[in-house]
Amino acid sequence: MAYLLQQLLTDSAARAPERPAVAVGERSLSYHELDRLSNQVARALVAQGVAPGDRVGILAPKSAAAVVAVYGALKAGACYVPLDPKSPAPRLTAIMADSGIAVVLADQATAGQAVGLADSVPQLRAVVVTGPHWGRAAAAGPESEPGPRDPVVVPWDAVLAEPDEAVADGQAIDADLAYILYTSGSTGTPKGVMISHRASLTFVEWAASCTGLTEQDRVCSPAPLHFDLSVFDVFASCQATACMAVVPEMTAMFPARLAQWIERDRISVWYSVPSVLTMLVTYGNLRGFDLSGLRTIIFAGEVFPAKHLNGLMAELPHARFLNWYGPTETNVCTWYEVPAGTTGLTAPVPIGRACANTDAFAVTDAGGRVSKPGDEGELYVRGSGLMRGYWGDPAKTGRMLVGNPFQSAHDELAYRTGDLVTLDDEGNFVFLGRRDGMVKTRGYRVELGEVETALYGHPAVREAVVLPVPDELLGSRLRAFISAEGELTREEVLDHCRRRLPAYMVPDVVEFCAALPRTSTGKIDRALLAGT
Numbered sequence: 102m103a104y105l106l107q108q109l110l111t112d113s114a115a116r117a118p119e120r121p122a123v124a125v126g127e128r129s130l131s132y133h134e135l136d137r138l139s140n141q142v143a144r145a146l147v148a149q150g151v152a153p154g155d156r157v158g159i160l161a162p163k164s165a166a167a168v169v170a171v172y173g174a175l176k177a178g179a180c181y182v183p184l185d186p187k188s189p190a191p192r193l194t195a196i197m198a199d200s201g202i203a204v205v206l207a208d209q210a211t212a213g214q215a216v217g218l219a220d221s222v223p224q225l226r227a228v229v230v231t232g233p234h235w236g237r238a239a240a241a242g243p244e245s246e247p248g249p250r251d252p253v254v255v256p257w258d259a260v261l262a263e264p265d266e267a268v269a270d271g272q273a274i275d276a277d278l279a280y281i282l283y284t285s286g287s288t289g290t291p292k293g294v295m296i297s298h299r300a301s302l303t304f305v306e307w308a309a310s311c312t313g314l315t316e317q318d319r320v321c322s323p324a325p326l327h328f329d330l331s332v333f334d335v336f337a338s339c340q341a342t343a344c345m346a347v348v349p350e351m352t353a354m355f356p357a358r359l360a361q362w363i364e365r366d367r368i369s370v371w372y373s374v375p376s377v378l379t380m381l382v383t384y385g386n387l388r389g390f391d392l393s394g395l396r397t398i399i400f401a402g403e404v405f406p407a408k409h410l411n412g413l414m415a416e417l418p419h420a421r422f423l424n425w426y427g428p429t430e431t432n433v434c435t436w437y438e439v440p441a442g443t444t445g446l447t448a449p450v451p452i453g454r455a456c457a458n459t460d461a462f463a464v465t466d467a468g469g470r471v472s473k474p475g476d477e478g479e480l481y482v483r484g485s486g487l488m489r490g491y492w493g494d495p496a497k498t499g500r501m502l503v504g505n506p507f508q509s510a511h512d513e514l515a516y517r518t519g520d521l522v523t524l525d526d527e528g529n530f531v532f533l534g535r536r537d538g539m540v541k542t543r544g545y546r547v548e549l550g551e552v553e554t555a556l557y558g559h560p561a562v563r564e565a566v567v568l569p570v571p572d573e574l575l576g577s578r579l580r581a582f583i584s585a586e587g588e589l590t591r592e593e594v595l596d597h598c599r600r601r602l603p604a605y606m607v608p609d610v611v612e613f614c615a616a617l618p619r620t621s622t623g624k625i626d627r628a629l630l631a632g633t
Contacts, residue, residue, distance in 0.1 A: 104275040105298045107175040109305070109339045110136055111267065120316055121344040123165045124366070128235050130165050132342065135172065137265040142173025142206070142231055144263040145255055149204050149227040153178030153271060156281065158197060158205040160184040160215050161231070163325055163347055170206040170231045171326070171335060176268050180278035182293075183326035185621050186211050194221040196283050196291055200492055203227070209234045209257070216252060225252050232257040275299035281492055282329055282429050293492030294429045303486040304432035305336045307457045311423070311436065312370055312397050314341035321346045321363075322372040323353045328622040329429045330401060333372050343370075353377075356385035364390040370397045372425075374623045375405035376564075382413040383563065392417060401425040401433065403624050404532065404550065406557040406564075407446035414443060426452035426532070430488040430501065430516050434459050435530055448554060451529035452522070459484035461530065463522050464506060471524060479536060480522045481505070483515040521548075540569040541576040543605045549579075552608065555601045556581060561589045564617045567608060568631050581608035582630050584616050 103109050110132070113122070118133035130138070151157060157179040161167040174181040182200050184193055196202075197218065204227045207215040215228045234257070279298045283291040314320065320338045324330035338345040346366050352358045359381060363371070378400055381387070398413070398420050405424065414422060421441075427434040437453025455461040463471035463478035471478040483505055490498035505513040521533040534550040541547070549567045556565035564584045569577035583594065591611045598607045618626040 105273055106279050106301055106336055107172055109336060110172050113339055113342045117316060117342045120342050123168050124344050124346045125165050125235050135169060138169045139172035139176055140265045140267050141260050141263040142169055143176035143268045145229050145260045146173060146177040146204060147268060151177050151179050151204050153273060155179045156182050156200045156202050158182050158184045158202040159326060160186055160205050160211045161208040162186060162350065164208065165233055165235060166208040166231045167326055168335060174206060175279065178271060178273055181280045185325060185327045186214060187621055190218060194218055197222045200281055200293055204229065206231050212254060216254060219252050227253045227255060229255040230257045278489065282327060284429050295489040295492050297489055300432060300486050300488065301332060303458050305340055308333055309337045309340045314343050316342040318343040318369045319346050319367050320370045321348055321368045323348050323377060325621060330372055356380045360385040360387055360390045363395060364392055367394050369394050371395060372399040374402040375400045376623050378413055379409040382409055382416060387416040393419060395420055397421045399423045399425055404449045407448055408557055411444065411446050424450050424452060428518055431482045432486045434482045434486065435461050437529060451525055451531045453529045459486055474524050474526055477521055477523050477533060480518045480520045481515040482518060483513060487516050542579060543575050547606050552579060552606055555598055558601060559597045561585045561587055566617060566625055566627060566630060568627065578609040580610040582612050582614055582617060584614050
């Protein structure tokens with residue numbers, strides 16, 4: 102039984118060495134090849150002084166080379182830290198400095214970018230180039246002789262010269278860190294969420310079982326490595342000896358191309374944020390493609406507007422639709438399967454019940470347990486899937502990982518999600534909004550998500566976000582950003598809201614955008630909108 106993530110690969114390579122592990126277009130890596138190449142990367146890392154527990158950066162887009170890098174870092178006993186190549190240099194250097202990254206794994210196209218960070222990251226001593234490099238440009242390294250502070254660059258040819266036998270696990274245990282994912286902090290400084298092998302495997306084993314993954318599946322999540330949704334296709338696929346398919350970056354940007362690619366690559370299990378699925382059903386011309394092989398669609402990361410979920414289920418009536426919920430700090434902790442044949446949804450679906458080996462409960466403002474519909478409280482999560490804490494920030498860790506208020510017999514930690522929930526009549530948790538998404542306006546408490554749901558009720562509204570604007574007299578004014586189909590006026594939006602919301606919840610400001618901006622993980626970029 103695997104207790105370290107890299108053991109999933111070792112087991113699958115022994116069980117089905119010739120099965121495809123990672124597919125990029127017409128090319129693929131078998132499990133045997135992935136196992137062998139990642140062993141060589143691990144040995145190259147050890148040769149550069151990487152020791153168990155060290156943090157190794159991975160600066161590469163999702164690709165076959167990136168998956169080799171992930172398993173290579175784990176096999177070296179390291180904790181991998183995904184770095185977004187599209188992030189500005191100051192953010193990359195802040196993450197590298199905070200986590201103490203001294204060695205970076207990069208592909209041929211990002212190796213030069215990694216070397217260029219050395220001036221701002223004094224501890225960076227080596228950049229190890231990984232492959233294979235299907236469709237990737239050559240590294241843009243410096244043409245001059247290396248300077249005294251430049252890191253050593255280990256080319257892919259040198260990596261391939263390493264022995265391909267496995268590096269011994271030594272004394273590694275499941276409580277060791279597997280990866281650190283940096284998310285946006287409320288202070289503007291990235292915070293590193295520490296996830297152990299045990300925590301990740303708790304999710305991976307449940308996810309593979311929940312979706313019924315088999316070696317015949319072709320699994321895709323367009324999420325980049327630095328987004329926790331990527332844990333599913335990188336590791337759950339491996340657990341089931343399924344094939345992880347990498348969607349080409351340019352394809353993902355055009356819904357019709359994406360639908361065509363899903364058909365051509367025979368994708369059977371899909372996992373993404375709802376925004377990607379909204380664009381797919383709105384602009385992807387799904388009826389023009391044979392998507393009968395797409396058996397399971399999973400969405401997570403943000404609320405899926407009911408109108409767009411209705412449309413997608415109508416286009417793909419044969420598929421299972423799963424709503425997975427959970428902040429990075431807990432992996433996925435609750436889930437809900439939308440009943441087959443559901444039509445006419447008017448509100449977002451529940452976030453459901455706790456996953457296996459996980460418990461979720463909600464605590465009211467008075468300190469009691471939410472136990473019936475109508476009660477509201479903050480969702481807490483306990484179990485082996487919880488993070489270890491925030492890297493280098495024990496104070497914040499202590500504020501978020503707290504003692505279970507309902508367990509007095511012994512010490513037990515639970516994570517405070519900051520999300521407000523209630524229960525439906527079937528015992529499912531229903532997401533109400535963020536505790537920090539509740540604002541005061543004109544003396545009333547307003548949940549911004551409720552206003553957004555009302556806006557989505559207009560047939561011409563494609564996307565909507567509501568943000569608070571501080572106001573000395575009102576407390577907050579409500580500012581709505583909308584992207585719409587066809588012509589839509591401010592007065593039409595306000596009239597629509599007045600017929601569905603109390604006057605104090607009607608937006609004060611309505612602004613139209615051709616499209617709402619996105620973060621690197623595909624979510625609507627609320628912070629960018631707030632700064633406009």
